[in-house]
Amino acid sequence: MSENPMKPYLGRLVEVRDLATEIKLFRVELLNGGQQAFCDCKPGQFAFLSAFGLGEAPFGIASAPGRGPYVDFAVNRLGTVTSGLHELDEGDMVGVRGPLGNWFPMDAFKGKNLVVLGGGIGGAPLRPVIQYVIDHRSDYGSLTILWAARHPSLLVFTDEYDEWRKAPNTRLHLTVDTPDEKWDHSVGLITDLLKKVAPSPDNSVSITCGPPIMIHYVTRLLSEMGFAPQDNYVTLEARMHCGLGKCGRCNLGEKLICVDGPVFTMADIGSLLETYL
Numbered sequence: 001m002s003e004n005p006m007k008p009y010l011g012r013l014v015e016v017r018d019l020a021t022e023i024k025l026f027r028v029e030l031l032n033g034g035q036q037a038f039c040d041c042k043p044g045q046f047a048f049l050s051a052f053g054l055g056e057a058p059f060g061i062a063s064a065p066g067r068g069p070y071v072d073f074a075v076n077r078l079g080t081v082t083s084g085l086h087e088l089d090e091g092d093m094v095g096v097r098g099p100l101g102n103w104f105p106m107d108a109f110k111g112k113n114l115v116v117l118g119g120g121i122g123g124a125p126l127r128p129v130i131q132y133v134i135d136h137r138s139d140y141g142s143l144t145i146l147w148a149a150r151h152p153s154l155l156v157f158t159d160e161y162d163e164w165r166k167a168p169n170t171r172l173h174l175t176v177d178t179p180d181e182k183w184d185h186s187v188g189l190i191t192d193l194l195k196k197v198a199p200s201p202d203n204s205v206s207i208t209c210g211p212p213i214m215i216h217y218v219t220r221l222l223s224e225m226g227f228a229p230q231d232n233y234v235t236l237e238a239r240m241h242c243g244l245g246k247c248g249r250c251n252l253g254e255k256l257i258c259v260d261g262p263v264f265t266m267a268d269i270g271s272l273l274e275t276y277l
């Protein structure tokens with residue numbers, strides 16, 4: 001992080017492309033020391049992106065360290081900052097403040113089977129986990145990806161599914177709530193898909209990110225399937241201001257999502273998840 005943690009690095013957009021309806025991928029080249037700060041960022045961390053003149057907002061880092069000199073973000077257009085970012089194009093500048101927060105303990109996951117469950121834009125902070133496992137494939141057991149969206153047009157990283165499917169000992173399962181005429185995968189909620197796929201909890205960890213209601217039901221189902229609270233990982237969001245544990249804006253009970261998270265296990269948060277809904 002920069003010496004002044006509130007001061008963003010400058011970033012140049014080297015690629016901007018549509019990922020899904022109202023979701024764009026921003027590939028950022030970090031300048032003025034930012035590249036060094038982000039080169040060993042960890043899967044699960046986040047950063048604030050600023051659209052100059054409009055403000056800043058937090059986003060999960062969507063690329064694994066080791067995948068090149070750039071950092072990716074997937075941004076869903078929602079309000080002021082995200083709409084401002086969506087107006088930008090390749091060559092334009094943004095501010096990037098981070099990396100922030102904790103991360104998935106990829107070393108502790110070595111030798112284990114991973115079950116990764118992403119809903120909609122919630123897939124963004126999970127992409128570095130998937131990339132990291134693929135890049136260090138022999139260090140991990142099976143990789144089972146359950147990927148969901150309301151509609152096929154809202155699925156993120158579709159152009160990478162072939163790479164994921166081709167990786168050894170890796171399975172990708174897709175589902176949408178409402179299919180279109182070309183859809184030939186599962187239809188229904190991710191919980192229905194999870195029941196169908198029924199991954200074994202033996203020597204396994206699960207990692208879930210998506211809308212709060214999805215996280216609630218998925219983690220509950222995983223627990224019923226035998227995933228122990230300490231093996232049932234989530235990554236959470238909140239309205240944030242400082243991202244540094246100073247303003248108290250992002251609290252979940254006594255936890256602060258920006259510094260105690262965004263990655264938690266169900267052993268960390270347990271019934272606090274009820275207040276996240």
Ligand SMILES: Cc1cc2nc3c(=O)[nH]c(=O)nc-3n(C[C@H](O)[C@H](O)[C@H](O)COP(=O)(O)OP(=O)(O)OC[C@H]3O[C@@H](n4cnc5c(N)ncnc54)[C@H](O)[C@@H]3O)c2cc1C
Binds near residue numbers: 081124236237
């Ligand atoms: C750790 C973390 C990681 C995140 N990762 C991503 C990511 O990878 N991609 C992505 O697109 N978004 C991500 N978000 C959410 C993102 O920060 C918000 O969408 C963004 O702050 C909205 O800013 P805005 O100025 O466009 O919206 P605003 O103008 O501030 O708000 C527009 C509307 O959206 C609502 N809103 C704003 N933020 C949130 C929120 N966090 N949850 C629910 N409703 C909200 C507001 O209440 C308002 O109704 C993440 C958030 C956190 C905390």
Ligand code: FES
Binds near residue numbers: 248250257258
């Ligand atoms: S955003 Fe300020 S304490 Fe978390």
